Amino acid sequence: xxxxxxxxxxxxxxxxxxxxxxxxxxxxxxxxxxxxxxxxxxxxxxxxxxxxxxxxxxxxxxxxxxxxxxxxxxxxxxxxxxxxxxxxxxxxxxxxxxxxxxxxxxxxxxxxxxxxxxxxxxxxxxxxxxxxxxxxxxxxxxxxxxxxxxxxxxxxxxxxxxxxxxxxx
Amino acid sequence: xxxxxxxxxxxxxxxxxxxxxxxxxxxxxxxxxxxxxxxxxxxxxxxxxxxxxxxxxxxxxxxxxxxxxxxxxxxxxxxxxxxxxxxxxxxxxxxxxxxx
Numbered sequence: 001x002x003x004x005x006x007x008x009x010x011x012x013x014x015x016x017x018x019x020x021x022x023x024x025x026x027x028x029x030x031x032x033x034x035x036x037x038x039x040x041x042x043x044x045x046x047x048x049x050x051x052x053x054x055x056x057x058x059x060x061x062x063x064x065x066x067x068x069x070x071x072x073x074x075x076x077x078x079x080x081x082x083x084x085x086x087x088x089x090x091x092x093x094x095x096x097x098x099x100x101x102x103x104x105x106x107x108x109x110x111x112x113x114x115x116x117x118x119x120x121x122x123x124x125x126x127x128x129x130x131x132x133x134x135x136x137x138x139x140x141x142x143x144x145x146x147x148x149x150x151x152x153x154x155x156x157x158x159x160x161x162x163x164x165x166x167x168x169x
Numbered sequence: 170x171x172x173x174x175x176x177x178x179x180x181x182x183x184x185x186x187x188x189x190x191x192x193x194x195x196x197x198x199x200x201x202x203x204x205x206x207x208x209x210x211x212x213x214x215x216x217x218x219x220x221x222x223x224x225x226x227x228x229x230x231x232x233x234x235x236x237x238x239x240x241x242x243x244x245x246x247x248x249x250x251x252x253x254x255x256x257x258x259x260x261x262x263x264x265x266x267x268x269x
Contacts (some may be wrong), residue, residue: 006171010179017186017206026198033202036183040209045249047220056212059235064205064242071246072198075253092267094192102185109177117173120223134174138229146229150236157240164189167254 005046013039025079030068037061048130176217182206183210197259208238 013036020032036061045053128134139147176239183206190203212231219227249259 002171003210006175010175012189013179014175014182014186020199020202020206021186021190021194026196026202029199029202030203033206037209040183040213043176043179043213044216046171047216049219049228049231051214052212052216052231055232055235059239060205062237067242068198068202071249074250075198075259077196077198077259091193093191098185098189098192101188102182105181105185109181110174111176112177117221119170119173119221124223125226127203130194130228134225135228135232137233138226142226146233152234153234153240155242161243161247164244165250166219 002046006043009039009046012036013043026077027069027072028067030072032064033068034061037065048125050130051132051135052130135164171247173217173221176212180210180217183207183213193262195262197249197261200261201242205238205242207264208234 009109016032016069017038020036023029023032035057041053041061044050044056071082128135174175179220187205187207187210188205190206191200194200195201212234214229215231219225251266
């Protein structure tokens with residue numbers, strides 16, 4: 001059953017990522033990326049990270065991609081007319097490099113010895129692993145410094161976004 | 170039970186597709202979306218390894234990665250808007266010169 005779910009969500013993610021890559025309309029690309037994010041959130045839930053799965057849909061799909069779509073609307077980006085139709089040397093180099101890197105990465109991942117990639121038994125997980133309560137204990141306990149630093153990071157990003165998008169920059 | 174290597178291979182495939190998007194596409198916004206795809210692939214690898222080690226500290230690390238991605242998207246898109254005001258184009262081919 002888990003195998004069926006993994007193949008479904010994995011193929012969905014890869015298929016819509018390819019759609020985003022080769023699509024001509026950037027708005028369709030953004031919507032395809034939202035589907036990819038949803039499929040990845042499902043994979044997170046399968047791996048036991050339920051809190052992160054919901055956060056993925058809420059933050060990534062709900063906020064970041066909305067930002068993208070708003071900017072697409074603001075800049076009035078239309079469907080491509082000339083892109084991806086010309087075959088050039090640089091494009092061939094790009095495809096070659098990406099294919100080589102992909103082959104190396106995937107073969108590295110799939111070739112790991114079985115003893116090295118066994119799952120930890122359920123007893124090893126801390127109590128409530130993957131839930132909101134456990135994430136809260138981590139955020140306010142072990143990783144308090146990182147959590148507090150995210151606040152100024154977001155503040156600086158907000159100030160930067162407002163300053164950069166002003167009319168008389 | 171799906172082996173860990175399959176999750177990692179899926180993460181590698183998504184990362185490669187994101188890299189191909191960054192290298193091959195000329196629309197700056199699609200390049201940006203491919204970067205988000207790469208970040209997502211890295212998140213998938215992090216969560217898979219959390220399951221492998223029996224330690225869910227990387228769940229919060231993934232949360233921080235998402236926060237950084239959000240901040241990066243906000244600032245990057247406002248840079249795009251500022252650039253677009255000058256040149257009326259989002260294609261990265263039109264931004265060859267370092268000065269105007």
